[in-house]
Structures are given as C-alpha cells and as structure tokens.
Amino acid sequence: MRKILLLSLFSYSLFAQNPIETFTKDMEKKDGFLPYYWDAKKGKVYLEIKQFDTELLYYPSLAQGIGSNDIGLDRGRLGQEHVIKFQRTGNKILMIEPNYGYRALSKDPLERRAVEESFAQSVHWGFEIAAENAGTALVDLTPFLMQDAVGAVQGITRARQGTFRLDAARSALYLPNTKNFPQNTEFEVTVTLTGDSPGAYLRDVVPTPTIVTTRQHHSFVQLPDNDYQPRSFDPRIGYIFTSFFDYATPVSEPITKRYIVRHRLKKKDPNAALSEPVKPIIYYIDPGAPEPIRSALVDGAKWWNQAFEAAGYKDAFQVKLLPTDADPMDVRYNLVQWVHRSTRGWSYGTSIVDPRTGEILKGKVTLGSLRVRQDYMIAQGLVGDFKTDSTNVEDMMGMSIERLRQLSAHEIGHTLGLPHNYVSSIHDRASVMDYPHMLVELKNGKVDLSNAYDKKIGDYDKWSIIWGYQDFPKGTDEKKALNAIVDQMYGKGLYFLTDQDARPEGSAHPQTHLWDNGVSAVAELKRISEIRKLTLANFDERKLRAGTPMSSLEEVFVPMYMFHRFQVEAASKVLAGVNYRFSVKGEKNLETLPVAGKEQREALAALLQTIQPDFLKVPEAVLKLTPPRAFGYDANPRETFKRRTGLVFDPLGPPEAAAGLTLRMLLNPERLSRLVIQSSIDATLPSLEETIDQLVNATWKSSASRAGYAGEIARLVEKMTLDKLLELANNKEVTPQVRAIAMLKVRELGTWIQGRAMADTKQKAHHLFALHQIETAKSNPADLSVTAPMTPPDGQPIESGYDWLAPACDWELPAFSKMK
Structure with a gap:
C-alpha cells in the first residue's frame, strides 16, 4: 500500500511540475473551438481538451487533390462524418465514436444503456496526456493527423494505379490551412504516398508518379444544439436520409427510423404566409x-x-x-x-x-x-x-x-x-x-x-x-x-422516381431516364434521330477553327454520331417496361402495370431502325477528312472511336459501337426475362420469341442490299446479333426459358442460313462463319470464340453530376x- 501511495504521489508530482503553461511556454497558441499549440521546434501540434464526454463532429477531407477523375481523389472531397467524444482513463484519453446506427429514443437511461452495450463502438485514437491543469489536458495530436485519413491509398488501389503507402518522413503539418474558428478547428497536413508500378492515370497527372503528395484536412466541428426537429422520411417525395434502429420503438411499429437530410430553417413568424427566416x-x-x-x-x-x-x-x-x-x-x-x-x-x-x-x-x-x-x-x-x-x-x-x-x-x-x-x-x-x-x-x-x-x-x-x-x-x-x-403535388401530375428507376440496364420504368426530354421515349428517339441525320449530313471541316489539325475532327464528330445514345437507352426501357410509382397504403391507383403492347412494339421498331446500315454509315465527308492523328495530338481513347485498322480511322468502328449499344440494351437479360413473364400473363404483350424474330428479320433476313460499305455494316451487325444470341443461350445467369428461346432462335437461324445459296463471296464467307459459330456452340460451347464488340467513347458525364x-x-x- 505504501508503494502504491508513493507511486501515486510521484505521478501527481510529475504533472504538478508540468502544467500546460510550463509545457507550452515556447509554443504558439491558437484559441478557438478547440485551442491548440504549435511547437515549431519539433513540428508538433498539441490539442487542449477541456470537455470530456461531450460530443462533437470529426471528418477528414482532401484539400489538394490528385487531379484525375478516374481515381476520384479530387480537391475538396469530403470524407465520412464521425460523431466523437474524448474520454479519459488514467493518463490516456480515447477518441471514441458512439454507435448511432443503433439507439433507443427513450428517456430511460437503462433502456439506452442496454442498446449502447449491445453494439460495438469505434476508438479512433488513443492519446497520452503530455501536460494538464485542473480539468484540462494537453495531448500530442500530431500522430493522429499524420495518417491517410481520406483513404487515398485505398483509392489508388481501387483504381488499380499501384501499391502505395504513407511516407511519414515526407509528411508534415501544413500551417497556412491549420486554423481555429469559433465553431470549428481545422488542421491540414501535407501527406506523401510512395509506391511502385504507378498506373496510367497517375502517370498523367503526377510529376513523379511513384511519389504522390497531396494535402489532407482534419475538421473538428461543434455539433448544433437540440433546437432542431428532425423530419421523418417519406419515399413518395425525394430526400436523402439517414437511418437507424430505434429499440425503444413499440413492437407493433417499424424499428427502423429514417430522417431526411436538410438545413435548419425557421420562419421568424411561422403563422405568416411569407416570412423572413430566423437565419438564411x-x-x-x-x-x-x-x-x-x-x-x-x-x-x-x-x-x-x-x-x-x-x-x-x-x-x-x-x-x-x-x-x-x-x-x-x-x-x-x-x-x-x-x-x-x-x-x-x-x-x-x-x-x-x-x-x-x-x-x-x-x-x-x-x-x-x-x-x-x-x-x-x-x-x-x-x-x-x-x-x-x-x-x-x-x-x-x-x-x-x-x-x-x-x-x-x-x-x-x-x-x-x-x-x-x-x-x-x-x-x-x-x-x-x-x-x-x-x-x-x-x-x-x-x-x-x-x-x-x-x-x-x-x-x-x-x-x-x-x-x-x-x-x-x-x-x-x-x-x-x-x-x-x-x-397536392400528385394532383399536379408530379411525382418522384430516382436512380434505381432510371438506369438503362435492370430498371423498367418507361418514363424515368437519364439525359432525356419529352413524355414519350420512343417519340423523342425518332425526333433526336432526325436531328442527328441533319447534323451528320452537314458535318465537315467547317466544324473546326482555322489551324486545328484535321484529325481533331473526330472528337467533335463522336458526340454527333452518338447523339441518339441516351434516347436508345430510354426507348429500350419501354420494351417490357412497367408503370409504377412510389406509393404507400391508403393511396389510390396503386397498381403496377406493364406498358401496353402497342407502345412496346413501337419501341422495338424504333430501336431496330438504329441498327440499319443507312443509320449507321459514317458520312463520306468524315471518312475523307479524318486522317491519322497529327503529331503531338495523340488520340484520347475516351473521346474517340476505337478501331481495328491501326492508325487509320476505322469506318466500321462507329457502326460497331452504336449497334453494340442498341443490341446490349435490347437484349438485356432482365428485360428478356420480363418479356417471357409478361407475355405469359397477358398474350397481347410482345413475347421474347416475337422480339428475337423481329430482330432477325431486321438484320439477317432484311432485303437491304449487301453491296459496298452498307453491306459491310449489315454483315457486321448480323454477326453481332448472332453473337448476342449465342451469348444468351450459353449464359448460366439468365432464366432457363430465356436460354431455351435464344437457343431455339439460333437453331432456326442456322437452318435458314443453310437454305440460302450465295454466289457473292463476301456473303458466302459470312454465312459459313455463322454456321461454324452455331455448330461450335451446339457441339462444344467451351470452344466458342466471340469477338467482343468495341464500346462507344464515354458518354457520361456529358453535362451533369x-x-x-x-x-x-x-x-x-x-x-x-x-x-x-
């Protein structure tokens, strides 16, 4: 007991001799939300902690980015928020994050404690006390700041840009952006990552790609007072939300609570029809x-x-x-x-x-x-x-x-x-x-x-x-x-559908699309196609400023040739489409109904027009005016068409990319599964058999001439169509009936080809190759070799985020x- 007492007195004596004023006498103090001290001699930051078990918000961010959209580590990128509090145990202070995903909204402390002790918390850091006064402790914050808080290493790894690690010797506090404010305290650090085998994205933007130096920021923010009323989420009107489990909820009610995300805003006079806000x-x-x-x-x-x-x-x-x-x-x-x-x-x-x-x-x-x-x-x-x-x-x-x-x-x-x-x-x-x-x-x-x-x-x-x-x-x-x-909003004909409903592959709503206009996706596809036709007919060297290399014409040509791309995605969703809206029990008109058969067939017909040779041909002026890339103007694979012709512009590259897009949308596995099911319930709706027959009639069985450039495009599209059908027949991920019908239609196409006598060498070779593919798929599908279609240049983002x-x-x- 005497030894313990002596040890306690010794420890107290050490702290008594080392108050904060003495420890920091040669340091620069910055007052604000969380006062801190800068030790210029050692390059360290010491944080003054006065309030323990008091919640505040911490989040990291990226102050200086890498500069590559593909890596995604941009200037100003925000990290995840964390509610944290400082908790003292002896000579150690822990930075603890309570688990707000699981709560008990109850006044009963025992009920709340039961939830708190049922789920893990997170300790972000542990600090040893360097000095203290009564009720105030000083800790060395520097090791906490010198970390990859935004996950830049993981971001580089996810983008497959190399294996990197933080180099502490080349990292230091960045004083110009280390500041204190009344409601927040900000620290910024120059962080250097070093690694091996940097990828192309890094090589494009970093002066020495094996050394990536950015600045990361740490923010400690005062949490707001309790004078804010959360608003419960409603799926019928769009708001981002935060959710959690509330274990104080009666068993008869949902345990998941959802609050919308919004700014605090109050009227000075809530009773007034129009009032100034308390705070704008x-x-x-x-x-x-x-x-x-x-x-x-x-x-x-x-x-x-x-x-x-x-x-x-x-x-x-x-x-x-x-x-x-x-x-x-x-x-x-x-x-x-x-x-x-x-x-x-x-x-x-x-x-x-x-x-x-x-x-x-x-x-x-x-x-x-x-x-x-x-x-x-x-x-x-x-x-x-x-x-x-x-x-x-x-x-x-x-x-x-x-x-x-x-x-x-x-x-x-x-x-x-x-x-x-x-x-x-x-x-x-x-x-x-x-x-x-x-x-x-x-x-x-x-x-x-x-x-x-x-x-x-x-x-x-x-x-x-x-x-x-x-x-x-x-x-x-x-x-x-x-x-x-x-x-009232519904009475105006307005409602809300979002990302899950708009994506071209997998979703089904016929009016919910990205990058579209108008009420009817099919009518808009036809309208856009007319604009595309006129624009391509008038496309020549006049699209370039004087002195611009002619090879740069392709960059301007790409979005014009693919001008219909987003409307193809939209129109494809009408086929096997489903009308619905977010609704809750008690509303009228809750039915979820397939799109009418007439509309679906109009969509199919419009889509098939986009894979016709006349639609897909590259204008003669573009073919004549687009030379190989000029010296010093390397092709950007994101902004130009891929090619199988070396340096020379490939006249079949754009048709392959555009036709591949339409075929991918049209023969989307989820869409085909819906066709099978919808037609089995309602015989007036198009079936998968009908859809494939229409596709084959528009390609293989078309009466269009197979001569010249248009003929090569036609043969290309026919090969791509067969490849997609073979892929479906051998795809173990699609529903069995989709595979079965695809296999049937492939066999029927093979029988049709066998019955055709071809004098033209090009057509004969085309049919011979198709029969070989069909036979290989039948006898030994593991040996089937399908040419992957060239994809279009990037479309998104064309304008928005x-x-x-x-x-x-x-x-x-x-x-x-x-x-x-």
Missing part, C-alpha cells in the same frame, strides 16, 4: 472560377430562392461570392468549389451532416472545370460553322453557360437534401434534379439551341422544398400537413451525405 441559408461561390462561368454559377444557385419563396420564406436562400478574408474550410460557409482535373468528370454535391438528426451543417459542391468544354464541343458539332474563328461562338457559349447555370442549381440541390428525380422530364423539365439532355430543335431546317436548357427552378423542386422545409405554425398536425402536400454515384456510377453512398 447562404451559399458562397468560389471566386477562383473565371468569368463568365462565375456569374453563371451565381445565377443558377439563386434559382433555389424561387423554391423557398414557394415554401413561404422571404430571402431565405442567398448566394454570395466567398469573401477574400473568408476561409473555405470554415464550417460556417456553404461552398461551391471550382475544381480542375486532367479529364472531364462528374460534379458532386455533398454535405456535412449531423448523423444523429440529419441536419446539414455545411453544403459542399464540387464542379469540374472541363465539363463546360465538353458542352461547348457538343454545341460546336451541332451549330459550329467556322467561317471565322468567332462565327457562331456566341450561340455555342450561350448553350454552355446555360448548362452551367443548371449544373450549379442541380449540385446545390443535392446539398439541400434532394436526390435525383429522373421522371421530371416528362412534365416540361419539372426538376433541376434530373439529368437534362440539351433540348435541340429544328427551326426552318436549321438546328436551334435557344431553348437548350431551362432557365428557372422546376415545379417539382418547389414542392419538394415546401415539403422538406415548411415551418408549420404551432399546433399543426405535421404528419397530416405533409401528406396533404404530397397529395452523379452525385450519388462515383465516376463509374458505383453506389458508394454513405447513408446521408454524398450526392453527385
């Missing part, structure tokens, strides 16, 4: 964006005030340029940031969210600077006619700037809590949360871009803000009032904050 929502635009882009971003952002006015707020949403003395890292500033990359890529709308309630603390938009150049190039292909270097530039810039306004509004919408609404385009562009295809019109036989993009907020956007941000007068039955808002999705459209969405 203010977004700041990065002054690093050049003009006229900067003004376009400001204009588009301001559209949201129209929605808040509809919700009864006066000047509740404001937009300003970020002041020169303001710091973008300060949590008090919602920010629209202009980011540069080496290639075009997605834009993002993300938010810092209180995971406990869904309250947005900071909105953060990332806009890629090269996107506007892609829009300009599309306009160049549509209306470019460079008699001089300034000819039509005003029209092309006009469309590009209009797109930027819409993009600004779209990404800010995500940071207000809104996901995509892809069904809004059928109601005259009712939401900026759709992915809009430019509305190109033909006027007096010429392409017109004057109405390419909307110039205001959409009607659906107003209803969504009314539902999510309405501040009801005291005594209002909120649930009843919110249901009434949804009923995924917000939820990463560049490859993967679902990498934390439950409540990340939107593209």
Whole structure:
C-alpha cells in the first residue's frame, strides 16, 4: 500500500511540475473551438481538451487533390462524418465514436444503456496526456493527423494505379490551412504516398508518379444544439436520409427510423404566409472560377430562392461570392468549389451532416472545370460553322453557360437534401434534379439551341422544398400537413422516381431516364434521330477553327454520331417496361402495370431502325477528312472511336459501337426475362420469341442490299446479333426459358442460313462463319470464340453530376451525405 501511495504521489508530482503553461511556454497558441499549440521546434501540434464526454463532429477531407477523375481523389472531397467524444482513463484519453446506427429514443437511461452495450463502438485514437491543469489536458495530436485519413491509398488501389503507402518522413503539418474558428478547428497536413508500378492515370497527372503528395484536412466541428426537429422520411417525395434502429420503438411499429437530410430553417413568424427566416441559408461561390462561368454559377444557385419563396420564406436562400478574408474550410460557409482535373468528370454535391438528426451543417459542391468544354464541343458539332474563328461562338457559349447555370442549381440541390428525380422530364423539365439532355430543335431546317436548357427552378423542386422545409405554425398536425402536400403535388401530375428507376440496364420504368426530354421515349428517339441525320449530313471541316489539325475532327464528330445514345437507352426501357410509382397504403391507383403492347412494339421498331446500315454509315465527308492523328495530338481513347485498322480511322468502328449499344440494351437479360413473364400473363404483350424474330428479320433476313460499305455494316451487325444470341443461350445467369428461346432462335437461324445459296463471296464467307459459330456452340460451347464488340467513347458525364454515384456510377453512398 505504501508503494502504491508513493507511486501515486510521484505521478501527481510529475504533472504538478508540468502544467500546460510550463509545457507550452515556447509554443504558439491558437484559441478557438478547440485551442491548440504549435511547437515549431519539433513540428508538433498539441490539442487542449477541456470537455470530456461531450460530443462533437470529426471528418477528414482532401484539400489538394490528385487531379484525375478516374481515381476520384479530387480537391475538396469530403470524407465520412464521425460523431466523437474524448474520454479519459488514467493518463490516456480515447477518441471514441458512439454507435448511432443503433439507439433507443427513450428517456430511460437503462433502456439506452442496454442498446449502447449491445453494439460495438469505434476508438479512433488513443492519446497520452503530455501536460494538464485542473480539468484540462494537453495531448500530442500530431500522430493522429499524420495518417491517410481520406483513404487515398485505398483509392489508388481501387483504381488499380499501384501499391502505395504513407511516407511519414515526407509528411508534415501544413500551417497556412491549420486554423481555429469559433465553431470549428481545422488542421491540414501535407501527406506523401510512395509506391511502385504507378498506373496510367497517375502517370498523367503526377510529376513523379511513384511519389504522390497531396494535402489532407482534419475538421473538428461543434455539433448544433437540440433546437432542431428532425423530419421523418417519406419515399413518395425525394430526400436523402439517414437511418437507424430505434429499440425503444413499440413492437407493433417499424424499428427502423429514417430522417431526411436538410438545413435548419425557421420562419421568424411561422403563422405568416411569407416570412423572413430566423437565419438564411447562404451559399458562397468560389471566386477562383473565371468569368463568365462565375456569374453563371451565381445565377443558377439563386434559382433555389424561387423554391423557398414557394415554401413561404422571404430571402431565405442567398448566394454570395466567398469573401477574400473568408476561409473555405470554415464550417460556417456553404461552398461551391471550382475544381480542375486532367479529364472531364462528374460534379458532386455533398454535405456535412449531423448523423444523429440529419441536419446539414455545411453544403459542399464540387464542379469540374472541363465539363463546360465538353458542352461547348457538343454545341460546336451541332451549330459550329467556322467561317471565322468567332462565327457562331456566341450561340455555342450561350448553350454552355446555360448548362452551367443548371449544373450549379442541380449540385446545390443535392446539398439541400434532394436526390435525383429522373421522371421530371416528362412534365416540361419539372426538376433541376434530373439529368437534362440539351433540348435541340429544328427551326426552318436549321438546328436551334435557344431553348437548350431551362432557365428557372422546376415545379417539382418547389414542392419538394415546401415539403422538406415548411415551418408549420404551432399546433399543426405535421404528419397530416405533409401528406396533404404530397397529395397536392400528385394532383399536379408530379411525382418522384430516382436512380434505381432510371438506369438503362435492370430498371423498367418507361418514363424515368437519364439525359432525356419529352413524355414519350420512343417519340423523342425518332425526333433526336432526325436531328442527328441533319447534323451528320452537314458535318465537315467547317466544324473546326482555322489551324486545328484535321484529325481533331473526330472528337467533335463522336458526340454527333452518338447523339441518339441516351434516347436508345430510354426507348429500350419501354420494351417490357412497367408503370409504377412510389406509393404507400391508403393511396389510390396503386397498381403496377406493364406498358401496353402497342407502345412496346413501337419501341422495338424504333430501336431496330438504329441498327440499319443507312443509320449507321459514317458520312463520306468524315471518312475523307479524318486522317491519322497529327503529331503531338495523340488520340484520347475516351473521346474517340476505337478501331481495328491501326492508325487509320476505322469506318466500321462507329457502326460497331452504336449497334453494340442498341443490341446490349435490347437484349438485356432482365428485360428478356420480363418479356417471357409478361407475355405469359397477358398474350397481347410482345413475347421474347416475337422480339428475337423481329430482330432477325431486321438484320439477317432484311432485303437491304449487301453491296459496298452498307453491306459491310449489315454483315457486321448480323454477326453481332448472332453473337448476342449465342451469348444468351450459353449464359448460366439468365432464366432457363430465356436460354431455351435464344437457343431455339439460333437453331432456326442456322437452318435458314443453310437454305440460302450465295454466289457473292463476301456473303458466302459470312454465312459459313455463322454456321461454324452455331455448330461450335451446339457441339462444344467451351470452344466458342466471340469477338467482343468495341464500346462507344464515354458518354457520361456529358453535362451533369452523379452525385450519388462515383465516376463509374458505383453506389458508394454513405447513408446521408454524398450526392453527385
């Protein structure tokens, strides 16, 4: 006992001789939310901890990016939020993250403790106390800061760009962006990763690709007070949400709770039809964006005030340029940031969210600077006619700037809590949360871009803000009032469908698509095809500025040739399509019904037109004017067609890419499975047999001439069609009946080919090869060799962000904050 007492006195004596003032006497102190000290001699940061067991928010971010859209490690990228608290045990302090995924919303402390002790927590770091005063401890924060907090190593690995590791010797605190504010404390670190075998994406953007140096940021933020009322999620109207299990819920009710994600907003007078807010929502635009882009971003952002006015707020949403003395890292500033990359890529709308309630603390938009150049190039292909270097530039810039306004509004919408609404385009562009295809019109036989993009907020956007941000007068039955808002919105013919319903492969709704316009996907495909036809007929060297290498014509040609691509995806969803909406019990019109047979057959006919030789031919002017790549202008595989002809432009490359897209959409396995099932229930709907017969009739059995260039395209499409049918017949992942019907149709095609006598050598070789493929598939399918079709150049993002999705459209969405 005496030894223990002596040891305790000795420990106390050490701390008594080492108070914070003594320990930090030669250090620079920074007061603020969490006071800290900078030890310049040792290059260390010491954090002062006064409040223990008090929750705050911690999140990392990437202050300086790598600059490659494919790797995805962009400037300003936000990491995951973590509610943390400091907990002391003896001479150690733990940074603990409570588990808010599992809670008990109860006043009973024992009930809450039962849940807390049933699920694991996370300890992010352990600190030894370096010095202390009464109730205040000082810890060395430096080791915690010197880590790869945003997961850059994993990001590089996922992108297959090499094996890297953090090099502590080449990492250090970055003082210019290490700051303290009243509500948040910010630390920034220069982080160096070293590795082997860097991939092409890294080699493109890093001066020494084996050494990747970026800056990572650590934010500690004061959590808001309890004067915020969470709003429960409703699937009928689009809001991002946070969810958790509430074990205090009665057994008769759902245990999962969902809160929408939104900013805090209150009226000064909740009883007034129009009231100023207690505190407005203010977004700041990065002054690093050049003009006229900067003004376009400001204009588009301001559209949201129209929605808040509809919700009864006066000047509740404001937009300003970020002041020169303001710091973008300060949590008090919602920010629209202009980011540069080496290639075009997605834009993002993300938010810092209180995971406990869904309250947005900071909105953060990332806009890629090269996107506007892609829009300009599309306009160049549509209306470019460079008699001089300034000819039509005003029209092309006009469309590009209009797109930027819409993009600004779209990404800010995500940071207000809104996901995509892809069904809004059928109601005259009712939401900026759709992915809009430019509305190109033909006027007096010429392409017109004057109405390419909307110039205001959409009607659906107003209803969504009314539902999510309405501040009801005291005594209002909120649930009843919110249901009434949804009923009014539905009464206007507006409703909500999102990413899961819009993806071209797997989803089935006939009106919910990416990059589309109009009520009917089939009618729009026909309209777009006419615009494409006119544009290709007029496509020549006039699309390039003087002095531009002629080989660069291909980059402008690609989006014109593939101008129909997104409408092909949309029209394909009408075939075996299903009409539905998000609904809840008690509503009327809850039926889920297949698309009528007439509409499905019209879609099939329209799709088959896109694989005809006349549709797929590359214009003669393009073939004559597109030489091999000029020296110093290497082909960008993302922006040019793939080829099987070496350096020379491949006239069959574009037809192969376009036809491959249509065939992939048309013969999507999930779609074919629905055809089998739908036709078995309702004989008036097209069957899989009918669909394949129509495809074979439009290709193999077509009466079109097989001579010349058109003949080579026809044979190419026929081979691709057979390959797809053989693939289906041998695909163990599709339903058995799809395989069976595909196999039957392949055998029937083989019998038809055998009965054809061909004098033309090209056709004879074509038929011989097809019969060989069919026989191989029949006798020894393991030996079947199918040529993989060349894919089109990248289409997305042509103009807008995924917000939820990463560049490859993967679902990498934390439950409540990340939107593209």
